[in-house]
Amino acid sequence: MEIVELTDKDVEQYLNLLNAEDSVKDLLSRLGFPLSKQEYYEKIKSFSTWIKAYVAKQGEEVVGAITFTGAENLDMKDACIITDVSVRKDHRNRGLGTALVRTVLDFARNQGIRKVVTIVSEMNVPALEMFHKVGFKPYRVLKDYYIQGENAVALEYELV
Numbered sequence: 783m784e785i786v787e788l789t790d791k792d793v794e795q796y797l798n799l800l801n802a803e804d805s806v807k808d809l810l811s812r813l814g815f816p817l818s819k820q821e822y823y824e825k826i827k828s829f830s831t832w833i834k835a836y837v838a839k840q841g842e843e844v845v846g847a848i849t850f851t852g853a854e855n856l857d858m859k860d861a862c863i864i865t866d867v868s869v870r871k872d873h874r875n876r877g878l879g880t881a882l883v884r885t886v887l888d889f890a891r892n893q894g895i896r897k898v899v900t901i902v903s904e905m906n907v908p909a910l911e912m913f914h915k916v917g918f919k920p921y922r923v924l925k926d927y928y929i930q931g932e933n934a935v936a937l938e939y940e941l942v
């Protein structure tokens with residue numbers, strides 16, 4: 783298993799992985815997904831801050847992915863936001879989600895970023911447990927954050 787930065791070669795599989803996930807479908811459809819590879823690149827180029835993704839690969843197969851962006855446009859200069867982390871169902875519970883999150887923490891540390899934040903549904907026990915184990919701390923409940931009426935929890939990890 784290797785974790786590498788997302789490149790053109792893996793975008794199709796990366797998008798398929800994200801689109802297979804109920805928890806991110808709603809968000810992606812609000813962003814206009816599913817998108818073709820070309821549309822995806824145009825979309826991310828139009829973001830007002832940087833966006834980056836890593837994929838976990840077993841051979842040529844993408845079995846996990848994590849996406850994160852800068853937070854400058856939220857007036858958080860030294861922070862970045864994990865917008866999604868997904869592991870294919872048949873590869874869960876083997877530490878892959880944790881390894882993807884740690885890859886982002888390492889990247890952030892190297893860039894001098896001081897805080898990594900993320901937002902998770904309060905119903906999403908696997909994700910809450912994973913982020914808790916890595917060391918993320920809840921700092922705010924966002925009421926009725928999702929269309930279905932669920933609350934979300936904002937979590938943060940301080941790098942310094």
Ligand SMILES: CC(C)(COP(=O)(O)OP(=O)(O)OC[C@H]1O[C@@H](n2cnc3c(N)ncnc32)[C@H](O)[C@@H]1OP(=O)(O)O)[C@@H](O)C(=O)NCCC(=O)NCCS
Binds near residue numbers: 803865867870880912
């Ligand atoms: C959340 C997700 C990425 C976790 O990936 P994963 O590779 O299975 O996670 P890990 O194996 O690294 O698990 C780390 C810890 O999280 C907890 N955990 C993972 N799955 C769990 C589950 N189903 N129930 C309870 N705790 C769970 C465990 O404490 C685990 O530690 P352990 O292995 O020592 O028991 C994965 O479940 C997933 O893709 N879910 C769908 C997408 C999603 O909801 N993403 C998050 C919001 S963007």
